[in-house]
Amino acid sequence: DAGVIQSPRHEVTEMGQEVTLRCKPISGHNSLFWYRQTMMRGLELLIYFNNNVPIDDSGMPEDRFSAKMPNASFSTLKIQPSEPRDSAVYFCASSLSSNQPQHFGDGTRLSIL
Amino acid sequence: AQKITQTQPGMFVQEKEAVTLDCTYDTSDPSYGLFWYKQPSSGEMIFLIYQGSYDQQNATEGRYSLNFQKARKSANLVISASQLGDSAMYFCAMRANQGGSEKLVFGKGTKLTVNP
Numbered sequence: 001d002a003g004v005i006q007s008p009r010h011e012v013t014e015m016g017q018e019v020t021l022r023c024k025p026i027s028g029h030n031s032l033f034w035y036r037q038t039m040m041r042g043l044e045l046l047i048y049f050n051n052n053v054p055i056d057d058s059g060m061p062e063d064r065f066s067a068k069m070p071n072a073s074f075s076t077l078k079i080q081p082s083e084p085r086d087s088a089v090y091f092c093a094s095s096l097s098s099n100q101p102q103h104f105g106d107g108t109r110l111s112i113l
Numbered sequence: 114a115q116k117i118t119q120t121q122p123g124m125f126v127q128e129k130e131a132v133t134l135d136c137t138y139d140t141s142d143p144s145y146g147l148f149w150y151k152q153p154s155s156g157e158m159i160f161l162i163y164q165g166s167y168d169q170q171n172a173t174e175g176r177y178s179l180n181f182q183k184a185r186k187s188a189n190l191v192i193s194a195s196q197l198g199d200s201a202m203y204f205c206a207m208r209a210n211q212g213g214s215e216k217l218v219f220g221k222g223t224k225l226t227v228n229p
Contacts, residue, residue: 033217043204043219056214091158098215099208101148104158 002026004105006092012111018080021108024073025094033102034067034077035091043091049075050098082112115140115209117220125226126195133180134190134223136205145209147188148217149179152202161203164188195227 005024013019025032033048047057052069060067064083069075079086089109093102116139126132138147149161164172164179172179180189192199205220 042221045216045218048214048216056216058214089156093158099146101160101163102217103160104150106157109156 004092004094004103006090006105006108008108009106010109010111012113013082014113015083016081017112018078019082019086019110019112021077021090021092021110023075023077023092023105025075025092026103027073029094029096029103030072031095031098031100031102032069032075033093033095034075035093035104037089037091037107038087046077048098055098084112086110087112115142115207115218117205117207117218119205119220119223121223122221123224123226125228126192128197128227128229129194131191131193132195132225134192134203134205134225136188136190136220138186138188138205138207140207140209142209145207147179147181148206148208149177149188149190150204150206150219151199152204152222153198154201158204162190192225197227197229200225200227 007022031050034046037043046059047067049069067077089107091104091107093104095102118137145166147164151159162172162174162177162179164181171181176193178191202222202224204222206217208217
C-alpha cells in the first residue's frame with residue numbers, strides 16, 4: 001500500500017523565492033496535517049484539514065505561509081517569499097480521522113539560502 | 114494547555130535488554146489519545162503504538178508496550194529485547210481536543226542508542 005507521498009524530498013532555494021511543497025495522503029484518509037521540524041522547536045503542527053476543509057491553522061507562522069487542499073488526494077504548502085529561518089524538514093501526515101494514528105510522509109528537507 | 118514532557122534527552126541500552134522511555138502529559142480533557150513515534154536517522158516518522166484514555170488495558174504491539182498510568186499522567190514506552198535497529202529518536206505525542214481542534218502535541222523526544 002502506498003503511504004503518504006511528499007515531493008520534493010529536498011529543496012534548496014534562495015531567499016525571496018516561492019516554495020511549494022506537495023503531499024498526497026493515503027487513499028481514504030480524511031484528515032491531513034502539515035508539520036515543521038527544527039532542532040530548536042521540535043515538531044510543530046502548522047495546519048490540518050478534515051475532509052479538505054482547514055480546521056486549525058493556528059500554527060501557521062505568518063502570512064507568508066499558505067496551505068490548500070483542493071481535493072481529497074492532494075495538498076500544497078506554499079511559502080512566499082521564503083526566508084532562511086524557514087529552513088526545516090516539513091512533514092505531511094494523514095489519518096482516517098482526526099483522532100486516529102497519523103501516518104507520516106518521508107518529509108521535505110528545505111534549505112533557504 | 115496540553116503538554117507532553119519527555120525528560121530523557123538520551124538513553125543507552127544493551128542489545129537484547131529491555132528499556133523504558135518516559136513520557137508524562139498534561140491535559141484537562143477527559144478524552145485523549147497517546148501515541149509513540151520512532152524517527153530513525155533517515156528521518157521518517159514511524160507510528161509505533163496508541164493508547165486511548167478510556168482503554169482499560171495497556172496497549173501492546175509486538176516488542177512495544179505502553180505502560181499507561183492515568184493517575185500519574187504517564188505513558189511510558191517499553192521496548193523489550195532491544196535490537197540495534199531500535200536506535201532512533203522516539204517521540205511521545207498526545208491528541209486532545211483544544212478549542213475544537215483535535216491536534217497532536219509532541220514531546221521533545223528521547224534519543225535511544227542500542228549498544229551491541
